[in-house]
Amino acid sequence: MNKNDIGIIISGAAGQGLQTVGYVLAKALSRSGYEVFAWQEYESRIRGGSNSYMIRVGEKIAAAPIERFSIFLPLDAKSRAKYLPLLEDDGVLIEEREAAGREREATEGGPAVVTVPFQQIAEQQLGNKLYANTVAVGALAGILGMDLAVVNDILTEEFGRKGAEVTAANIAAAKAGYDLATAQTSAAQRWQLPSTSTSGAKYFISGNETLALGAAAAGCNFMSAYPMTPSTGIITFLSAYSRKLGVLTEQAEDEIAAINMAIGASYAGARAMTATSGGGFCLMTEGVSLAGMTETPMVIVLGQRPGPATGLPTRTEQGDLLFAINAGHGEFPKAVLAPADARDAFYKAARAFTLAEKYQIPVIVMTDQYLADAYSTIDLDPDLLLQAAAGAAQAVDGAAQAVEVAGGGDDQLAGNAGAGDGAEYYRYALTDSGISPRRFPGQGPQLVCCDSDEHDESGHITEDLQLRQKMVEKRMHKLEALRQEIAPPEAHLVEDVKIVLLSWGSSRSAVFEAVARLRAAGHKVGALHFTELWPLPDYTFAEGVRYYTVESNAGGQLARLLRGEYALRLAGSICRYDGLPLTSSYIVQSPVMTAALGNGGGMRHAQ
Incomplete structure (x- = not known):
């Protein structure tokens, strides 16, 4: 028995409010000062099936999933049978009274059983069976020895928009479950958490959300995407906070449109990104190649899930690594990053924009369903994070304009490529580094020309084979400097x-x-x-x-x-x-x- 690392599993069918129970409890645990890691297993269906919400909590834990749990709360019989074998022998099983006599009972030295009639309490005391799940939250809080006031604060935050009456009913429901669970003293004391003290600012946040914040901190101001699990959470988060973060979001009609919108926005001067999963990324690969040819900075989030084809759309896998590295026809430089956890997702998102703009390349950020959907407690100073990410991105704003144009130090050519005075602008000027000074349409009187065909330095189509060779070498030459900047393992x-x-x-x-x-x-x-x-x-x-x-x-x-x-x-x-x-x-x-x-x-x- 390790009370400093407790596993909790809540199971039920889709549509039973499983996520609400799990999220409220996990957020309350995080608010109480504990380290919390929460992840989900759910089927690809709107109703029915057997899903689970799993929480790992303690004073100091690894932000990683486990396979055995100390406390189990099943909300239906089917999921109870599926997940009961994962309960530790010295664990606690919380269930309705009418569940007694089924499958596995508490034995001497085995799991304790806490009976809480969730629906009966909800219907008889609160007049609505919808409050049954909040009764369950209260019961779990009682077993863990939590301060009910913290749970009430979270319930107020979650249900406050529904009015004072609904909020009060949820608080009453939680207290009823809490009191009934703590009254069963032998079980209630078995897995009580040790007291802890909060240090620093802690945030309970998912991988998709931290990635979205990292992108916004790096100056992302445009995102286009077509919804696809598990990356949808990025655009929904940015859309919800669009005005506060200064990000324009657009739900495209498909993934082809999404990446081309983002490329167009980047060409026009925006810091743009898109996000998808494996099947959608298949459709995007021509756009990846277009960004490579036009040397347009682009960030693409690839949230992996099991394939091929539709595969298992709500599960996790790392099956697209080689696909991402080789995405797009033809040869051109790109970068591929893969965050290690939710905290790292913030930094990798910001770094992706830095690399994309500095080298004028597409950068692919690889997540997966597990990382995208999992929530964890992050202990950090948000102001320092935002300053670091924004500062890193701002550092490349003028980097390309400082590049010296190759070819004998022609100052006039360099000036026209960078700042310009009305002469022709060489968007793809041949440089020692392969990086050409980049301008946006409307920054000056010159034409900013780009083309998906092979082109000359000014961006116009060319069939000159010697120039073709120089342009290929120019683009590929970026890899030399990029390789030196990539972090080792x-x-x-x-x-x-x-x-x-x-x-x-x-x-x-x-x-x-x-x-x-x-x-x-x-x-x-x-x-x-x-x-x-x-x-x-x-x-x-x-x-x-x-x-x-x-x-x-x-x-x-x-x-x-x-x-x-x-x-x-x-x-x-x-x-x-x-x-x-x-x-x-x-x-x-x-x-x-x-x-x-x-x-x-x-x-x-x-x-």
Whole structure:
């Protein structure tokens, strides 16, 4: 029993208000000063099915999913049967009185059962069964030993817009559940959280929301997108706060229109972005190529989910890494970033705009359903974050105009390319760095010309084959400087180890937690985690170490990338591709890891 790391699972059918119960409880826990991590498993349906809202809470926890839980609240029989095996033997089961006698009962030394007649209380005391879920929130708060006043504050925030009567009824419902749960003393004391003190400003926020804020902080003022799970939350968040953040949002008719709108906005001077998932990104790839040819800064968020085709639209996977790196026909430079968690998503979004504008390239930010939808407690100073992100983006505003134009130091040509005095503007002036001074239509009297055909320095179509070669070399030359700016993998406990786990994107917390568990068992294991994946930086891997990739896909895409770029010899790959996020237990208990620890070998893949 570890009261400093408690797992809570709430299950039910779609349409039962599962998200409301989970979110209110998780937000109240975060407001109480605890570290909270919450994620969801839900089916692709509006009503029915078996969904779950899972919460991990404690004074200091890993922001990673777990597979066993201390407290279980089922809202229906079907989901109860599905998730009951995940309840710890010393856990607490909270359910309606009429559920007694079903499937699994409390035994001596086993789970305790707390009976709370949610619907009966809601109907008889409050006159509406809709308050049953708030009764459940109160019961959970009672089991955890929370301050009910904090829960009431969250309920007031969530339901205040519905009027004082509804708010008061929800507060009464929570108190009824709280009192009934705490009255059952043996169970109520089993998993009470230890007291904690709040330090710093804490925010309970999702990956999609922090990414949206990072984009806004970097000066993004236009977003066009077509809704597609799991990236829809970005445009809905920016739309909700459009006036406050100064971002114009447009829901396009499809993904082709979305990316072309964003390219057009960027050409006109906006900091523009779009977001989609794998299927939508397929439609966007011609636009990615267009941004590459026209050297138009562009940020594209690719929220991954299991494919191919529609696949599992509400589950998670890391199956599009190589697709993103190679997206778009023809050869042109691009950058691919993959945030490690919600906090990192803020910075990576801001960095994406910096790189896009500095090098005039498309930048792809890769998330996934797990990272996009998961909520976590972030402890930070918002003013410093906003200043850092905005400052980084503003630093590139005039960077391209300072580039010297190649060709013998022609000052007049450089002036025309940059500031201009009415002479012809060379949008694609050949430079030593490959980056040409960039202007927007209306900044001066010159024509700002760009074309998807191969073009000359002024942007007009050309069939000159020698110039074609120079233009290809100009564009590709940007990769040299970009590569020097890409961050190396994050090294985690890699000194004096025999095994190093290689991971990328949203799996960092799970991998680092797995490393901690393995080291606690006496194994010499470390990790290298990549969040900037293309172009890969110059990096020297230590010799005498066995390397294993850990990723959420079937083909070991990170493994293929590292073999190709570094000629790295890998001992194997731990791959998960059932639609669920990686956990430390999955990694530690995988056949590959068992073999690696047991005999120094390892299978190719955990299949």
